[in-house]
Amino acid sequence: MQARGLVKRYGNRQALRGVDLGTDPGELVAITGPNGAGKTTLLSILAGVLEPDGGEVLAGEGEVGWVPQQAALYRRLTVAENLLLFARLEGHEDPRASTEEMLELSGLGERRGEIVARLSGGNQQRINIAIGLLSRPAVLLLDEPSVGLDPRQRARLWEFVSGLAARGTTVIFSTHDIQEAERYGGRLLVLADGEALFDGSPAALREDVRREAPVAADRDFETAFVAYLQHRGH
Numbered sequence: 001m002q003a004r005g006l007v008k009r010y011g012n013r014q015a016l017r018g019v020d021l022g023t024d025p026g027e028l029v030a031i032t033g034p035n036g037a038g039k040t041t042l043l044s045i046l047a048g049v050l051e052p053d054g055g056e057v058l059a060g061e062g063e064v065g066w067v068p069q070q071a072a073l074y075r076r077l078t079v080a081e082n083l084l085l086f087a088r089l090e091g092h093e094d095p096r097a098s099t100e101e102m103l104e105l106s107g108l109g110e111r112r113g114e115i116v117a118r119l120s121g122g123n124q125q126r127i128n129i130a131i132g133l134l135s136r137p138a139v140l141l142l143d144e145p146s147v148g149l150d151p152r153q154r155a156r157l158w159e160f161v162s163g164l165a166a167r168g169t170t171v172i173f174s175t176h177d178i179q180e181a182e183r184y185g186g187r188l189l190v191l192a193d194g195e196a197l198f199d200g201s202p203a204a205l206r207e208d209v210r211r212e213a214p215v216a217a218d219r220d221f222e223t224a225f226v227a228y229l230q231h232r233g234h
Ligand SMILES: Nc1ncnc2c1ncn2[C@@H]1O[C@H](COP(=O)(O)OP(=O)(O)OP(=O)(O)O)[C@@H](O)[C@H]1O
Pocket: 010, 013, 014, 015, 033, 034, 035, 036, 037, 038, 039, 040, 041, 042, 176
């Protein structure tokens, strides 16, 4: 997918100021940056659920799958019932087969009969992602997928997501956690106040941070990154 010069304004607030993003198949891209940086705005535009005020997104019909931060699950239905319902809503020819496939892919086959409200946050997030995958998108967009998960659930979630990317799905996710972005993103896009400050590999970001925030270089990476943002005026 390709996005060029994306601009978004809310009243007189500039949420995006000309952001570009092009991805290759199977890439795992982390969008990171402080609260209000424009991460959700960017993902919503890439997903086609929000119109930009400027710029364009080039994506094929059905190319993109969108997993918003708030899971839209029916908490009183079972895992399998949720998947079946969404497969029907999306007009799948064989919704039962699609459900089986997603149960397999998400590793939730054994939990198929459980009521969603009783699942852990990590497993609920897996169903949320499985629903985003029902349309078999080439590009999957995840907004803050790991928020509220404990370290073990996080690790399992990233195992699942990395597996999707390894099998060729492009994954673009947002996180305000720089360490998570660095650990799981093959590529990082750093946003601050609607501007892309950096786009490249985690190693290249470390180099930039070391060069621009040398005083903080002996501290942990998160501290150094905050100093780097400050150095860039954010
Ligand atoms: N519907 C809206 N109406 C007005 N302003 C908005 C709206 N949505 C977002 N904004 C503003 O646009 C800017 C970018 O918001 P956005 O939600 O994209 O940031 P974010 O990086 O996802 O932040 P967070 O880390 O808190 O999720 C913020 O200043 C926000 O207040």
